[in-house]
Amino acid sequence: MDDPGSSSWLTGLAARAAGSMSTPLREYVEHAAGAGVTAGEAAAAWGELRLRPHVLRDVTDVDPSVELLGRSARVPWGVAPTSLQRAVHPDGEVATARASAAAGAVMVVSSNAGSTFDDIAATGVTWWLQVYLPSDRTLAGPLLDRAVAAGAAAVVLTVDTPVVAAWHPSEALIWDVADPGWTRVNFDPGYEDQPGSEKALDLGPHDIDWLRERTGLPVVVKGVLRGDDARRCVQAGAAGVWVSTHGGRQLDRSLSTAVALPEVRRAVGDEAEVYVDGGVRCGLDVLTALAAGADAVFVGRPVLHALVDGEAGVARLHAALLVETVEAMRLAGCRTPADTRDLLAMAPDERPHPL
Numbered sequence: 001m002d003d004p005g006s007s008s009w010l011t012g013l014a015a016r017a018a019g020s021m022s023t024p025l026r027e028y029v030e031h032a033a034g035a036g037v038t039a040g041e042a043a044a045a046w047g048e049l050r051l052r053p054h055v056l057r058d059v060t061d062v063d064p065s066v067e068l069l070g071r072s073a074r075v076p077w078g079v080a081p082t083s084l085q086r087a088v089h090p091d092g093e094v095a096t097a098r099a100s101a102a103a104g105a106v107m108v109v110s111s112n113a114g115s116t117f118d119d120i121a122a123t124g125v126t127w128w129l130q131v132y133l134p135s136d137r138t139l140a141g142p143l144l145d146r147a148v149a150a151g152a153a154a155v156v157l158t159v160d161t162p163v164v165a166a167w168h169p170s171e172a173l174i175w176d177v178a179d180p181g182w183t184r185v186n187f188d189p190g191y192e193d194q195p196g197s198e199k200a201l202d203l204g205p206h207d208i209d210w211l212r213e214r215t216g217l218p219v220v221v222k223g224v225l226r227g228d229d230a231r232r233c234v235q236a237g238a239a240g241v242w243v244s245t246h247g248g249r250q251l252d253r254s255l256s257t258a259v260a261l262p263e264v265r266r267a268v269g270d271e272a273e274v275y276v277d278g279g280v281r282c283g284l285d286v287l288t289a290l291a292a293g294a295d296a297v298f299v300g301r302p303v304l305h306a307l308v309d310g311e312a313g314v315a316r317l318h319a320a321l322l323v324e325t326v327e328a329m330r331l332a333g334c335r336t337p338a339d340t341r342d343l344l345a346m347a348p349d350e351r352p353h354p355l
């Protein structure tokens, strides 16, 4: 067995998982919109940023924990919402939740999940619900009520998907070969047959306020790439803004999240939390994202790759990220995520936080 802390384990993760997935599943997981420009640039964009490490600081005790939406998380990364986890492994979201609970990582549960909210919550994980809102907002009610009853700690509103970007798999569409029990088990039966259940094309800031009122939970807006939009979210009452390109699966040619993040952090200031995902693949990426202004980072595809081995695989992913993140923090002279705030090398007027 490889050492879970070695970078080769993380580096080889996607390739190993590919061998265990059917072609439709692999194509679904790796799918990128358009010509794949945004998806292709995501990981490399973290490597374009440069850090100014501190030295002569005691890094004997490093504490990577963060407080997210008023709750402590032992690590500054979480699981991004992804659907069809039960197509990857029979235990699906529950396996991811168990491993994430043990690691002290937040898990964001896709509204299309194939495991019930109650089963996920029973693992003890801190979990947030991800939603797309339908044209008829009232149809979202039962899903939201179920999530609140099961103890969701926040609602993540995905705003980059007024339509699902087209894609053309070489074989069958995964949705056509997927077991119906792998997805959307938290909706009422027949939900999709109801008029008004299609994704809303008219989302606006008022929906943030509506979701907050409707659930009583903090609302995070996922899919923001611009400072001006981030401000609109905060003004509408968002507790968090999540910089994301949906893994490069929506608008191709969108800029990388590593590039967008500092502008969003500057626009939001300390009025809301800022998260980021897209191409985060190692502990150094985690450190770089924190330095660029994120309060936490989220990981999408690597969780699915690790989930090929069920709970043990996801546990190993968390363990490998922890080893690497702590090493990167020590090398940068940072004891806590807050210490990373002045690491990024940028023009003075672009710095996310004053030095």
Ligand SMILES: Cc1cc2nc3c(=O)[nH]c(=O)nc-3n(C[C@H](O)[C@H](O)[C@H](O)COP(=O)(O)O)c2cc1C
Residues within 6 Å of the ligand: 028, 029, 030, 042, 080, 081, 082, 083, 110, 111, 112, 130, 158, 222, 244, 245, 246, 247, 248, 277, 278, 279, 280, 298, 299, 300, 301, 302
């Ligand atoms: C297979 C797959 C399914 C996804 N499903 C959802 C979803 O249901 N809701 C959502 O908001 N984002 C979804 N996403 C986007 C992820 O939450 C996240 O933004 C993206 O995967 C991050 O990039 P990364 O895969 O490079 O880490 C999905 C991504 C993938 C790869």
